[in-house]
Amino acid sequence: MLVMTAVSGCADAIGFLALGQVLVAAMTGNTVFLGLAIVHADGLEPMSYVIALGGFMLGAATGALGLRNRRLETGVNLTVSRVLLMQWTALVLFGVIATVAAATNPPHLPHASALGTATAAKIFVHGTIGMIGTPTSAFSSVGGEGVKLLLTLLLTFGMGVQGALARRVGVNGIPTTVITSLTTGLMESLVWNACGPVTPTGTGSDAASGPVGPSGSTIKPQPGPHTSPATIAVWITDIVFYGLGAATCGALVLHWHLYAIWLPVVLISALVIYSFASQLRAKPQLTQMSNVRS
Secondary structure, three states, X not given: OHHHHHHHHHHHHHHHHHOOOOOOOOHHHHHHHHHHHHOOOOOOOHXXXXXXXXXXXXXXXXXXXXXXXXXXXXXXXHHHHHHHHHHHHHHHHHHHHHHHHHHHOOOOOXXXXXXXXXXXXXXXXXXXXXXXXXXXXXXXXXXXXXXXXXXXXXXXXXXHHHHHHHHHHOOXXXXXXXXXXXXXXXXXXXXXXXXXXXXXXXOEEEXXXXXXXXXXXXOOOEOOOOOOHHHHHHHHHHHHHHHHHHHHHXXXXXXXXXXXXXXXXXXXXXXXXXXXXXXXXXXXXXXXXXXXXX
């Protein structure tokens, strides 16, 4: 789950910097950008965000369809592994198309070391690499608008599949593509843990013994929702992984443009291999247990 969250950070960095300020995993941001594009904000193209939202929905629907027979189960199983392979396929297709397009029409990329800090910041804010200072897609120099939209569709499709997968794996509080809800849950848990037991509201109070209920009995504080330190640590680590993924792929995009996609491809490839391998190891054990029971 942490690796998939890092992949989300990678994908958002690639989308924002190289595909025209599109966030391929964070659909909340795309909805905002779509609204701004509709009112003709500079450098924002409505079709990019329509494709991004549609691609993510299509990916989530495809993932849900693939997991339809495992709706009541959580954890990693063979079905989850197969659906993970769908995401891997989308990312590999993205990489192949981007590589072929770049080979036929190489982008003119300034090396990061040749850029000043102010210029690099300007590139990051405007999402442009090939045309410094112009808030347009850096991919406009590699293959044209149609290829850019196809790549946006593939990348958002993969993130949609991942979002559906995360719900079935079922690690508490880690959706892999939504950092906002994770941060909200983290802060809520920290506050509630610090507040301690919950005292139910009564109809009266007794200074010596505490709140008094309707029957005159003393109401004792009850344990409130408590999140373990280990879970909180995992949530914090997840947020860090998203940021690290975005920072790493952002740096790769500045150096090698859309070739940066091969980092998330490698990460998802490792997950696919690990997932299928774990299922193959578990199968003989399950068969042996079944034979013992019978």
